[in-house]
Amino acid sequence: DTEVTQTPKHLVMGMTNKKSLKCEQHMGHRAMYWYKQKAKKPPELMFVYSYEKLSINESVPSRFSPECPNSSLLNLHLHALQPEDSALYLCASSQKGGLQETQYFGPGTRLLVL
Amino acid sequence: GNSVTQMEGPVTLSEEAFLTINCTYTATGYPSLFWYVQYPGEGLQLLLKATKADDKGSNKGFEATYRKETTSFHLEKGSVQVSDSAVYFCATNRGSTLGRLYFGRGTQLTVWP
Numbered sequence: 001d002t003e004v005t006q007t008p009k010h011l012v013m014g015m016t017n018k019k020s021l022k023c024e025q026h027m028g029h030r031a032m033y034w035y036k037q038k039a040k041k042p043p044e045l046m047f048v049y050s051y052e053k054l055s056i057n058e059s060v061p062s063r064f065s066p067e068c069p070n071s072s073l074l075n076l077h078l079h080a081l082q083p084e085d086s087a088l089y090l091c092a093s094s095q096k097g098g099l100q101e102t103q104y105f106g107p108g109t110r111l112l113v114l
Numbered sequence: 115g116n117s118v119t120q121m122e123g124p125v126t127l128s129e130e131a132f133l134t135i136n137c138t139y140t141a142t143g144y145p146s147l148f149w150y151v152q153y154p155g156e157g158l159q160l161l162l163k164a165t166k167a168d169d170k171g172s173n174k175g176f177e178a179t180y181r182k183e184t185t186s187f188h189l190e191k192g193s194v195q196v197s198d199s200a201v202y203f204c205a206t207n208r209g210s211t212l213g214r215l216y217f218g219r220g221t222q223l224t225v226w227p
Contacts, residue, residue, distance in 0.1 A: 041219075045215070090157055100165045100207075106157050108156070
């Protein structure tokens with residue numbers, strides 16, 4: 001089983017709202033990732049968690065707040081977003097975050113900020 | 115600088131045509147190379163991968179060979195189908211220990227019946 005699940009599938013929020021994206025995997029992976037993908041562009045890395053600790057933050061604005069409550073779950077808390085934050089948010093996981101590993105992606109959450 | 119250079123699309127083919135999507139990479143160490151596919155409205159799916167020189171990854175009729183001498187990982191399929199219409203991304207971890215992936219720009223493939 002190489003499944004990564006993400007909820008919700010679609011999300012519409014106003015600039016004053018607070019919402020959360022959720023990602024889950026049951027492959028025993030200890031590295032999890034958040035990516036942002038704009039239309040017709042490749043995914044851009046936002047955050048990497050390794051063994052439930054944040055190991056990479058790609059200078060993401062503080063209105064995005066990641067959380068890894070356990071080894072299977074990854075959340076992305078959203079607050080005071082801007083319309084330009086509208087994008088597809090992809091979660092991925094890999095075994096440990098090391099060399100020669102494959103990242104497995106979820107289906108994404110399509111976010112629209114009004 | 116760019117880690118992955120992918121041929122510019124879009125690519126439009128008739129069904130049963132031969133497909134090549136070029137990908138070259140720059141990296142230190144011993145990178146792994148990947149092709150991901152993204153169907154309309156979906157996330158990325160791993161299509162194939164190769165972890166060392168001369169390895170050939172293959173899946174669903176697609177193939178790519180890790181060529182260290184030309185730093186290339188071109189994607190090929192002998193006979194495309196309408197259902198292969200998607201965006202294809204070449205990626206490398208550039209030999210990094212952090213598992214960070216570097217993606218090419220993506221190539222849109224459209225196959226007509």
